[in-house]
Amino acid sequence: MRFVFKTTYGQDLGLFRDAVQRNWYVALLLGLILLPRLVPAYLNDISLVFIYGLCGLSLMVLAGYTGLVSLGHAAFLGVGAYAHVYFTQTLGLPWIVSVALAAVLTAAAGVLVGLPALRMTGVYLTIATLAFALIIQEVFARWEPVTGGLKGRAVDKPVVFGFKMGSDVAFYFLCLVFLAGGIWLTANLLRSPTGRAWVAIRDSEIAAQSMGVNLAVYKTMAFAYSAALMGLGGALFAHRIGFLAPDIFSVLLSIQFLLMVVVGGLGSLHGALFGAVFVALLPVAISQARDTVPAGLGQIAAVFGKGAGDATFVAADRFVKQPGLEPGIFGLILVLFILFEPLGIYGRWLKIRIFFSTFPLYKHATFRRQKTYMRSERLR
C-alpha cells in the first residue's frame, strides 16, 4: 500500500493526489486521443458518452453534492439544445458565442426553477422539477417559430471558428474538449468555498446556516451552475442527434440522468462519469444483444435437437424484441444497485482498488458503517 506523505498545505489543494495519480489521468487522456483509431465504428456512441458525462456532472453537482434531487434535467438539456440551434441557425451567431449564450440562458432557467425550489425540500422539490420539465416540453411543442413545434427541427453540423466539424472524429474531439473543461471547472468549484458550502447544505442545512452559508444563494447557485452545464451538454446533444423534437426531452430522459448519478455513485465526479459510460453504452449493448443472443441461444439449445434449437430461438427473439425491454432493464439495474451497491459503480471501484492495494489484509468491514449517532443517519 502506498502512503502519500504531505509536506505542504498546498498538496491538499491539487487536483490530483500525487504524481502517480496525475500520470494515470494523463495516460487516460492519451488513450482517449488514440481511441478514434482503435474503434472508429463506435465513435458516435463514445461522443454520446462524453455528452452524457457533462449531463452527469450537472446532476451530480445538484443531487450528489447539494442534495437537491431533480427530475427535470432533460428540460434544461432541451433549453440548451433549442437555444443553441436557434442562435446559430436562425440568428446566425458564431458557434462558440451561441454555445455560451445557450449556457447562460439555461443557467437563467435554472435560477427560475431554483427560486421557488428554495421553499421546498426532498420529494416535493423533485415533483416541482418534474412539473417544470413537463411545462417546458409543452413549450417546445407549441412555440413553433423558435422550436419548429412537433414537426421538429433539423440541426446542421457544427462550424467552430470557421472549421466545419462534419466528421465523427472532429465531433468526438469537440465533445472530449467540452467534457474535460466541464470536469476541470467542476473540480475547481468543489475544492473552493462554494463546493464546501454545497456539501454542507447536503449534510446539514441547519449547521451550514449557522456557519454563515446563505442557503438561498448557494442553492440557487447550484441550480444555475448545474443548468449551465446541462445547457452546454444540450448544445452538443443537438448536433449529436441531428434533429430536435419535443418528445426527445421527455421525463424518461430525466430519469436516465438520475439513474446515471445513482448507478455511478452519488457524491463523486468519478461516479458521474462511470454512470455516463453505463447509461450511454447500455442501449448499444442491448441492441448488440438483440442481434446475437437469440441465434446464440438457439445454437446452444440445438444440442438437444433441431426442434429445441428453433423453439429457443423464437422465444428468445420474441423476448428481445419486446418494446419495453430497454426501460425495463434500466429500472431493474437501478433497483439492484440501490439494494446491493448504494455507493454505485464508484463505490465498487473503490472496493476493488482497496482490495488490491491492501491485498492480503482486505476486510469486508472497511465499508460497513457500524455506528449511527446523527439525526440524518437515524432517519435512513
Added chain:
Amino acid sequence: MTLLAAEGLQINFGGIRALDGVSFDVEPGQVFTIIGPNGAGKTTIFNLISRIYDSTAGRLTFAGEDITSVPPHEIARRGIARTFQNIELFEHATVLQNLLLGRHGHRRTRFVEELLFLPRVRQHELSHREAVEKVIEFLDLQPHRDSLIANLSYGARKVVEMARALCTEPKLLLLDEPSSGLSVEETEGMAFWIQDIRSLLGITVLMVEHNMSLVGTVSDRVLALNYGRPIAIGTAREVQEHPDVIKAYLGG
C-alpha cells in the same frame, strides 16, 4: 460593556409559551451557563440567538447591535458560533473539510475566481487552512484530520463540532450540552478546553449544561430556567442553593 443582552425574550409554539420574559446579560470574557430541567427552554434560547426561530417578543443585542431580526447566516459573520445538542456535522466529509466550512464567513473569493481556481483563490485557501490548523493544534485533532466524520467516535465528534465553531473566529461561542454523551474523563477534558477557550483565546462562552460538576467548575454566572421562565441567576453555588431551583429539580 455587555456582549450579549437578552431583554424579555418570548416565543410561542402554537398554544405553548416556550419562553416567557427571559432577560440576561453576558459580559465579555465570561462563561455563562443556562441550566434547567428538560423542556425548560434552554435550547430554544440558543435557537433564538442563532435566529433559527423568530421570537414573539423581546430583543437580542450583540456587541451593541440589535440582532433580533438579522438573517440566520449573518449571525456567524457577526461573531457568534454554536454547537448542537445532537451534533450537526457534515458527516460525509472529512474533519478538515468540516473545519474549513467554519471559515465560510471569511470567504473573500468570488464564484468566477473559484471556477477558474485563480492564484488568489489558492492563496485564500492556504490562509484558511492555516487558521484551521491552529484550531486543530489547539484541540489536539491532528490524528483525525483526514478521517470521515462517519468513522469518528461520539466524543471525537463533539470536539470536532467545537473546533468547527472555533474556526469561525467567534466572539461568542454557544455550546449546547458540551458534555452530553461523554465519559467522566472526556467531560473533565471538556472543562479544561472551555477554560482554555475563555482564557487563552479570549472567547466568551454561553452554554447549556446538565452536568453540575462541569457547571460548577467553569461557569462565572448561571441562569436557571423552568417552564420558560427564569427562576434564579447568580454564581453556580448561589443558583444551586436557591430554593426554587431545588424545587424545580426535585419537585415539592
